[in-house]
Amino acid sequence: MNRILTAKQLEQYSEEGVVIVQDVVSTATILRMKEVLADLVEKSRALATHDDVYDLEPGHQASDPRVRRIKKPHVVDPVFKDLMTTPKFMGILQDLLGENVRLHGSKLNLKAPHFGSPVEWHQDWAFYPHSNDDVLAAGVMLDDTTVENGAMYVIPGSHKGPTYDHHDAEGYFCGAMDPETCGVDFSRAVACEGPAGSVSFHHVRAVHGSAQNISKRSRGLLLYEFTAADAYPLMAAGKADWQAFSNRLICGKDTIVPRCVPAPIRMPLPPAKNQGSIYENQTAGKRYFGFVEQGGKKTLLA
Ligand SMILES: O=C(O)CCC(=O)C(=O)O
Numbered sequence: 001m002n003r004i005l006t007a008k009q010l011e012q013y014s015e016e017g018v019v020i021v022q023d024v025v026s027t028a029t030i031l032r033m034k035e036v037l038a039d040l041v042e043k044s045r046a047l048a049t050h051d052d053v054y055d056l057e058p059g060h061q062a063s064d065p066r067v068r069r070i071k072k073p074h075v076v077d078p079v080f081k082d083l084m085t086t087p088k089f090m091g092i093l094q095d096l097l098g099e100n101v102r103l104h105g106s107k108l109n110l111k112a113p114h115f116g117s118p119v120e121w122h123q124d125w126a127f128y129p130h131s132n133d134d135v136l137a138a139g140v141m142l143d144d145t146t147v148e149n150g151a152m153y154v155i156p157g158s159h160k161g162p163t164y165d166h167h168d169a170e171g172y173f174c175g176a177m178d179p180e181t182c183g184v185d186f187s188r189a190v191a192c193e194g195p196a197g198s199v200s201f202h203h204v205r206a207v208h209g210s211a212q213n214i215s216k217r218s219r220g221l222l223l224y225e226f227t228a229a230d231a232y233p234l235m236a237a238g239k240a241d242w243q244a245f246s247n248r249l250i251c252g253k254d255t256i257v258p259r260c261v262p263a264p265i266r267m268p269l270p271p272a273k274n275q276g277s278i279y280e281n282q283t284a285g286k287r288y289f290g291f292v293e294q295g296g297k298k299t300l301l302a
Contacts, residue, residue: 004091013096017159017206020192024088024199025140029079033142036077037108037220041067055277057117068117069277070108073222080106083140084224084250089199093226093251096201097134100229100252102245104128104135107277108142109221111150116213118150118289120176120282121186123158124225125204126166127175127268127278128235132261133159134228135204142220144195150213152200152221153189159203163264168284173268175281177207179288186288205263211289226250232258234267 005013005021013019044054045062053076057066073080083089084103093101110116124137145151164182168174179186184207192200202208204225213219227233229249236245246254272281 003095004088005095010095013201013203016154016156016190017203018154018156018190018192018200020194020198020200021092022194022198024092025083025197027197029083030142030196032079033222034220036079037070037110037142040070040076041065041110050276055279057112057115059115066112066115067110068279069110071277072106073108074103074106074224080108080222089138090251092199092201093138096136097226097228098252100255101250102227102229102231102254103248103250104225104227104233106222106224109223111210111213111219111221113149113213113216113218116150116219117279118212119152119210119278120285120288121179121182121184121207121209122166122176122278122282123163123205123207125163125263126173126266128204128225128233129265129267130204130227130231130233131258132228132231133204133263134231136201136226137204138224138226139192139200139202140222140224141194141196141198141200142222143218145198145219145221146193146215147191147211148213148215149217149219150210150215151191151193151219152202152208152210153191154200154202155184155186155189155207158184158207159205161205163205163266164207165266166268168273170273172270172284173272173281174274174284175268175272175278176285178286180286209289228259229253230255230257230259234265
């Protein structure tokens, strides 16, 4: 197997739980993705509420469409599906997860200028624990991404730590950690910044989140979740649609033998009171990401 990542990049992923790789996606593909996205946002004018494709920002209306997420973009348009199996992209996944890789899911998070929603601190593992943690999310930057337009932050090394409580005061899953009691030093967070076409790869147990977009520039982040093929989802155990599951294998061989490796797990149960996307789930938790207005300037509260 030819490696794409350097030894240094592999070590960074292993030690910090995140690595950012530039020039993974061509400018032509990014432009096509943005064209498709613009068309999808245009079509959202007809919607009054979330549906199977769209998650809408509060304040969305026909005259001012506000989309915060396209759900499962890989089934919405081939441009979002085809990228996964391009040699460079797939090669990086195999470097990080081994030869056999399965898609778990995809989403495209949009942060429009000035109002794009924050995502509170969380671990993806709290949403979808598996039989082993060879699981990651790849975030394709559709725009030049900086702290100002809402880059995602990751706490380096947190993928080797505990699985934090993501439940609200009443004990329901809320998809967010309690920033006041979890004991994480958020000042250690590193921003996943990079030019459009860069891709961040973060481990499923890495603590991450992102602030509101306070800039004039949009920020699109196309997220794919991938697993080693022998990582079996715990939530779906016993009721899996085998064919759909198997169809999501993107390279290598499938297996019906899960590899079980102990890792700290908390099930996302009882389910969130606010069903829907992470944005809905998190409305039940405490907020960390916010802004103060000082002298006409917005400053990140962190
Ligand atoms: O959009 C972002 O910046 C972070 C998204 C994220 O962590 C998620 O959707 O799980």
